[in-house]
Amino acid sequence: MSALDCEVLVVGGGPTGVTLALVAAQYGASAIVCEKEAGIYPLPRAAHIDHEVMRIFQSVGAADEIAATSRTTSHYDFLTSDGQILLRFEGSDQIGPGGWPGANMIHQPSLERALRKKVSADDRLHLRPLWSFTGFDEADDFISARFETPDGPRTVTARFLIGADGTRSPVRNAAGIELDDLQFDEPWLVIDTIVHDFDRLPKVNLQICDPARPTTCVLMGEGRHRWEFMILPGETPEQVLDDAFIGRLLEPWNVEGAVTLERKAVYRFNARVAKQWRKGRVLLAGDAAHQTPPFAGQGLCAGARDASNLGWKLGLIAADEANDSILDTYQPEREPHARATIQMAMMMGRTVCITDRTAAAERDRHMLAARAAGQSPDGQASYPNIGSGLVLTGSADAGAYFPQFVCAGDPARLDDKIGAGAWLIGAGGLPDLPGVKLVALTSADLGDFLDPVRDWLNRHNAEAVLVRPDRYIFGAGAPATLARSWQSALSAEHSGLPA
Numbered sequence: 002m003s004a005l006d007c008e009v010l011v012v013g014g015g016p017t018g019v020t021l022a023l024v025a026a027q028y029g030a031s032a033i034v035c036e037k038e039a040g041i042y043p044l045p046r047a048a049h050i051d052h053e054v055m056r057i058f059q060s061v062g063a064a065d066e067i068a069a070t071s072r073t074t075s076h077y078d079f080l081t082s083d084g085q086i087l088l089r090f091e092g093s094d095q096i097g098p099g100g101w102p103g104a105n106m107i108h109q110p111s112l113e114r115a116l117r118k119k120v121s122a123d124d125r126l127h128l129r130p131l132w133s134f135t136g137f138d139e140a141d142d143f144i145s146a147r148f149e150t151p152d153g154p155r156t157v158t159a160r161f162l163i164g165a166d167g168t169r170s171p172v173r174n175a176a177g178i179e180l181d182d183l184q185f186d187e188p189w190l191v192i193d194t195i196v197h198d199f200d201r202l203p204k205v206n207l208q209i210c211d212p213a214r215p216t217t218c219v220l221m222g223e224g225r226h227r228w229e230f231m232i233l234p235g236e237t238p239e240q241v242l243d244d245a246f247i248g249r250l251l252e253p254w255n256v257e258g259a260v261t262l263e264r265k266a267v268y269r270f271n272a273r274v275a276k277q278w279r280k281g282r283v284l285l286a287g288d289a290a291h292q293t294p295p296f297a298g299q300g301l302c303a304g305a306r307d308a309s310n311l312g313w314k315l316g317l318i319a320a321d322e323a324n325d326s327i328l329d330t331y332q333p334e335r336e337p338h339a340r341a342t343i344q345m346a347m348m349m350g351r352t353v354c355i356t357d358r359t360a361a362a363e364r365d366r367h368m369l370a371a372r373a374a375g376q377s378p379d380g381q382a383s384y385p386n387i388g389s390g391l392v393l394t395g396s397a398d399a400g401a402y403f404p405q406f407v408c409a410g411d412p413a414r415l416d417d418k419i420g421a422g423a424w425l426i427g428a429g430g431l432p433d434l435p436g437v438k439l440v441a442l443t444s445a446d447l448g449d450f451l452d453p454v455r456d457w458l459n460r461h462n463a464e465a466v467l468v469r470p471d472r473y474i475f476g477a478g479a480p481a482t483l484a485r486s487w488q489s490a491l492s493a494e495h496s497g498l499p500a
């Protein structure tokens with residue numbers, strides 16, 4: 002393997018590719034990230050990340066910097082044109098199971114800058130800007146990928162090639178992987194503004210379900226606020242991108258002087274999922290593997306989850322601690338979750354994007370009645386656990402998310418107390434397990450976290466729990482059984498390298 006340029010070659014230096022490289026390196030892989038642009042993508046994109054994704058960024062040492070540039074808000078409302086609540090997602094400022102607020106309103110370029118700083122701090126990682134992927138060849142045990150670079154054509158050899166190269170994904174196309182189109186296609190204008198007077202802006206996230214102009218208004222990080230306006234039939238991108246037109250769209254918000262337009266873009270919001278997330282030595286992650294309308298704020302989040310899931314598996318393979326075929330568990334573990342977030346976003350989008358007045362009035366009647374009857378899905382959005390993959394079948398908690406407890410002490414969060422890697426937590430009798438941290442339930446090991454961790458085990462009636470590096474539960478039960486099963490799951494042939 003040492004003759005190769007790296008273990009993991011990532012095409013695309015967006016949030017997915019960079020996070021994936023950071024996680025893979027943490028677990029033992031060398032990685033090169035090739036990015037066709039010189040700098041970070043400048044147009045308006047993600048404004049929200051959830052608690053679980055902040056925990057992923059915590060795992061690569063970037064969360065504190067991201068949190069310092071983000072804000073939170075108590076809820077997310079879908080309103081009728083006259084301000085009645087159709088849907089409300091509450092509790093977004095509360096600490097979620099990931100140990101961070103449920104909703105973190107961010108500025109994507111600031112987030113990406115925080116991630117890239119971590120790449121430059123790790124000598125197993127290299128970021129190559131202005132390297133544009135053009136194609137690849139696959140041999141039995143490696144990949145050779147071609148790039149156009151400022152110094153002419155170059156080739157990089159690697160054990161695995163990751164397409165984290167966004168919606169159009171040249172890697173996906175070169176691998177001949179098709180998309181499943183979930184049939185959502187709506188054109189929207191998106192604007193980011195710099196805020197001068199926060200007091201004159203909404204304090205919560207809003208979807209205005211006004212058939213005359215469906216509109217999104219959300220908080221962002223780093224002193225910004227976002228509006229998104231649906232483009233109506235007959236309007237052109239040129240027309241809606243005109244500053245005077247945007248000024249008229251903002252008039253009802255009465256924010257003149259409170260904000261300055263910073264960036265604007267027209268997007269078509271789509272919903273698509275790649276049919277194969279792994280083909281031989283090529284894997285897809287982030288927008289290359291799935292695209293969602295932004296209404297649930299889950300596109301970047303899904304890419305970070307892919308990176309977290311795939312990163313430790315690639316790292317353990319590079320460190321010879323796992324069989325290559327654990328990569329076959331990636332799609333079965335991630336796809337149902339990604340599809341659930343897309344379905345949620347499509348449900349939200351179909352609620353918002355109604356421009357027919359009669360249909361909108363019917364929607365309002367139906368949803369207001371459901372809400373009055375207590376049948377609205379208020380609370381935080383929830384998505385499925387891992388159903389099948391690298392989890393201990395038969396264990397009640399297998400595939401569930403292991404929470405990150407938060408305490409007043411230093412460190413404040415469980416993961417910082419225990420550290421990276423898989424954990425085997427239990428009262429005692431924990432067998433030695435290579436590559437796994439043994440966490441005995443003694444105050445010396447867990448300090449302030451002893452009580453919440455012990456309570457978790459008691460509530461789940463579990464002698465011990467084995468938590469994977471991505472903080473999903475491998476299984477709960479007797480420590481010796483968990484240890485044996487974990488080792489055989491890592492070394493098992495899952496289903497071989499698919500053609």
Ligand SMILES: Cc1cc2nc3c(=O)[nH]c(=O)nc-3n(C[C@H](O)[C@H](O)[C@H](O)COP(=O)(O)OP(=O)(O)OC[C@H]3O[C@@H](n4cnc5c(N)ncnc54)[C@H](O)[C@@H]3O)c2cc1C
Nearest residue numbers: 013015016017037047048049134167287288298300301302
């Ligand atoms: C209006 C809008 C609002 C959004 N809001 C949210 C939100 O609130 N929350 C959320 O979670 N998500 C949101 N998203 C989605 C989020 O922005 C994307 O899901 C996220 O950027 C995807 O990250 P990625 O790294 O997978 O892809 P990208 O960020 O697209 O990165 C892919 C990278 O690959 C590079 N690349 C492409 N081709 C090549 C090549 N040939 N060679 C080398 N490099 C190449 C590109 O230059 C790019 O840097 C929103 C998106 C939009 C448009």
